[in-house]
Amino acid sequence: MSRTQEILHAPHEQIEEIQLEGIKKTVIACYENVPFYKRSFDEAGFDPYALSSLEDLRRAPFVTKQDLRDNYPYKMFATPLSKVKEIHMSSGTTGVATVGGYTEHDLETWGECFARGIIYANGSEKDIVHVCYGYGLFTGGLGAHYGGLWMDSTVIPMSAGNTERQIRVLKEMGSTIICCTPSYAMHIADTAIEMGLDPARDFHLRAGIHGAEPFSDNFRRDLERKLNYHVLDVYGLTETMGPGVAIECWEQQGLHLAEDHFYAEIIDPNTGEVLPDGEWGELVLTSVDREASPVVRYRTRDITRIIPGTCPCGRTHRRIDRIHGRTDDMLIIRGVNVFPSQIEDVMKTFPQVSSWYQIEIDTDQRSLDLVTLKAEVNPDFDFDSVAAIERLQQEISARLKTALSVGVRVRLVEPKTIARSEGKAKRIVDLRRGIK
Incomplete structure (x- = not known):
């Protein structure tokens, strides 16, 4: 713990020295042990x-x-399989899965990063950490679990699902920190309210560490109001480690990168040019000290920026902004690039609608893209008034047309009519590709 507290407040020059020494070893280990890297480097x-120097890394390929x-499965491993103590995988729902291996050192690092x-x-060790990310090959559950163990906290490994049991445990066992997707936290809160409970009063939560999907500031405020706790965003991906990268x-003013373990660059996704702090682009990550599955200049496809300046908390590790979208999640609607986050930005200006929405994309008889935004109204909205509904739909549609330069129906x-999930919320239904 003392070493971690020390490094979190270290002068950034010291952090850069750690990064450079670690990356020197990483690129050599990749070159000597991973045929892919030897070929691509050459x-x-x-x-x-x-x-x-850290700038020299820019000469390495992505x-x-x-x-x-x-x-x-194993050709990207830089250590013998006998040294790999744990394996995790991406879902592979859009193709072959990506595989991550962890040595004992890697698992210790992972726990410390999430901690x-x-x-x-x-x-502190006095906290009770309630983990309802899914356990298994998905990195969410065990990443949070290892973080709780590293802190010597009490960990309740609930995993996902069985929401009424989750609620009973939250109420009766004194959980103080909950780790899950933000949409599942909202589902827990709404279900508890339907059961006649007041989670703000009946639960004991102080904080939630929520990630694996983007969520808006409006969604955060709703969560904090319903659960009477503080929401912290967490970022990670299977290809680099799992949750805990940032x-x-x-203070909720950006996500602190674990810079002694990851080196971050922001690039123009079209040209690959490295962008200065403050500019939005694609996040690229390089492992500083991972042994089994190091990556060199991995293109995450996540859109963010390095926030200039120092956080008010006084910690010196650079911060990334909350993920704005993904280059591969970008929707191209009638030739216009649209990110779901842009739609959320418009929605949150209307207090009559909730944080639950779904975007449906189809084509009309002329094969032109047709976008429909389904959004739940808040419970206090008069859904029986047809005129009020039509007026609000027209207002939202007009504001979306102004913001996106493309028409959206x-x-x-009504509330609670869009399907909830025990994991990631399904925000986009693209019927053009037959995705249901």
């Missing part, structure tokens, strides 16, 4: 033995998710 003319898939979120939540502190629906 083709790009990148000499891993000559790296002498790595993509497809590269990891092409080398499934920083508990530290940011002003947590986590918000209590709006269909308001």
